[in-house]
Amino acid sequence: MSPKGRQPLAPPTWLGTLPFLAILVLWWLLPRVMQYPSYMLPPISAIVDFAWESIRDGSLLKNTAASLARLFIGFAIGMALAVPLGLAIALNRYVADMFRPVLSFLQAIAGIAWVPLTIIWFGIGNGSVIFVIANTIFFASLYNTVIGVQSIPTSLYRAVRSHGGSGFALLTNLILPGALVQLLLGVRTSMAYGWRALVASEMIAGSSGLGYMTMEAVQWQRTDVIILGMIVIGLIWMVMDRTLFTAIERRTVMRWGLLQR
Amino acid sequence: MTASVTLPRAATQPLVSRRSARVLRGAAGVLLLLVAWQLSVPLVGLSPYFYPAPSDVVASFADLIRKGILPVYFADSMGRYFAGLAAGALLGVVFGVAIGLNRTVAVTLSPLLKFLFAIVEVAWIPIFVVWFGYGLKTILLALIYVVFFPVLYNTLLGVRTAPQILVNALRSLGATRWQVLRYAILPSALPGIITGLRVGAGFAFRGLVFAEIVAAKSGIGYLIFEGTQTQQTARTIVGMIVMGLTWLAIDLCYLRPLERATIQRWGLTVDAEQRT
Numbered sequence: 001m002s003p004k005g006r007q008p009l010a011p012p013t014w015l016g017t018l019p020f021l022a023i024l025v026l027w028w029l030l031p032r033v034m035q036y037p038s039y040m041l042p043p044i045s046a047i048v049d050f051a052w053e054s055i056r057d058g059s060l061l062k063n064t065a066a067s068l069a070r071l072f073i074g075f076a077i078g079m080a081l082a083v084p085l086g087l088a089i090a091l092n093r094y095v096a097d098m099f100r101p102v103l104s105f106l107q108a109i110a111g112i113a114w115v116p117l118t119i120i121w122f123g124i125g126n127g128s129v130i131f132v133i134a135n136t137i138f139f140a141s142l143y144n145t146v147i148g149v150q151s152i153p154t155s156l157y158r159a160v161r162s163h164g165g166s167g168f169a170l171l172t173n174l175i176l177p178g179a180l181v182q183l184l185l186g187v188r189t190s191m192a193y194g195w196r197a198l199v200a201s202e203m204i205a206g207s208s209g210l211g212y213m214t215m216e217a218v219q220w221q222r223t224d225v226i227i228l229g230m231i232v233i234g235l236i237w238m239v240m241d242r243t244l245f246t247a248i249e250r251r252t253v254m255r256w257g258l259l260q261r
Numbered sequence: 262m263t264a265s266v267t268l269p270r271a272a273t274q275p276l277v278s279r280r281s282a283r284v285l286r287g288a289a290g291v292l293l294l295l296v297a298w299q300l301s302v303p304l305v306g307l308s309p310y311f312y313p314a315p316s317d318v319v320a321s322f323a324d325l326i327r328k329g330i331l332p333v334y335f336a337d338s339m340g341r342y343f344a345g346l347a348a349g350a351l352l353g354v355v356f357g358v359a360i361g362l363n364r365t366v367a368v369t370l371s372p373l374l375k376f377l378f379a380i381v382e383v384a385w386i387p388i389f390v391v392w393f394g395y396g397l398k399t400i401l402l403a404l405i406y407v408v409f410f411p412v413l414y415n416t417l418l419g420v421r422t423a424p425q426i427l428v429n430a431l432r433s434l435g436a437t438r439w440q441v442l443r444y445a446i447l448p449s450a451l452p453g454i455i456t457g458l459r460v461g462a463g464f465a466f467r468g469l470v471f472a473e474i475v476a477a478k479s480g481i482g483y484l485i486f487e488g489t490q491t492q493q494t495a496r497t498i499v500g501m502i503v504m505g506l507t508w509l510a511i512d513l514c515y516l517r518p519l520e521r522a523t524i525q526r527w528g529l530t531v532d533a534e535q536r537t
Contacts, residue, residue: 016372098290108508116489234380
């Protein structure tokens, strides 16, 4: 209410650890004050034990590596298909008009809804999971490529043309870099969809990986496995977000001054 | 694409015809896809279980309507979706405002929120199943979870960027805390809230289908999954088509008008268009 506290000292960052401590204390207290079957929420020690055990026998590392490998293979396939097709669509207004409704429809169902079909086509395992990720990434990136090319200002085309650039030069000097910005802006979102698609499809159609590990544990009521899986899934996403996407944004988008912040 | 766009007066005539040409080309694209699909069936030569034809899908659609299965499933899905969306958005706005108004609360909670945000809703479904069983509770919780975070973060951003000068003016005129919230902070947070809702709605739609595949006995996601389990692959494709059309309809009828009504009014359109 009074103007005195306009800019107080920034609250210390260690405050951020308090909620985690509170959760751990609550978790520790809960079985001591409430009665519930221990499979509902195993003690913290059980999760630490299981984490240690699965690190030592290599199964956690193996599942994590399997998930990440699928994610990046799916991502590479999706991008490799999306960018050329996106360029082709964007460079021709008629083709773009023709494909747009079909593509926005297919984008709306991209991802996890394909899993039942992919199980029929490829069986349980890598094929299904990679198809779903590639499919998710493909439609997100295709859309971004098309938008990216179409958002290049006409004056730039004219500038390149009037300097005698055409054909291949136009493509490499204007269209690709111009579309790249939108594509990179979209990477974070398409990976957010891709990551969910990965975990979800591993849960239904996987035979290894973090999603498979967490869902498989439901049958055996191994809540310790489920919680460890959740923590690892959260940590990996945080690391990817911090290292990959933020770095990409810094390197490219901010360099071109396109990130208003 | 947009039904109720207001055209600039001078450009009305050519724009309309260009738009109808686009619609025609779009329809041609859809038709081309359907024809290619139908023609490819004898070439592929697989059984309808592996590769059903459009005609199988149409027959299956009629069958699902006649038996009354599809309307019920559709209603179930939409009920879950909008209930989860509303609850998640409400929680996101409430927490976003509460956190945005107090820096100590913000600093305290933000690492936990970041961590929880990183554990995608998909990863929560197994433990929800252990805790609440297969059913409505698990599905609703997953939807609330996925909508909550984008709305929370965008509300937070909106509250933080509320013009301090307005807040000060209201206060000096003797406004109560509630009035400051109602007349200065919430209106300036509104575009953020809508952006968050739109992002959340997209993720929640896929989340719904996945949650229904895992934990439901009705709904579009269940239809998609059950179709292949019972060797009726055409039903799976009916489910996928209904899902896609439903999302396009939700986007066109609710999300875009909502975005137009709020974000464009504040002159942020260019930004919003580029982001979508």
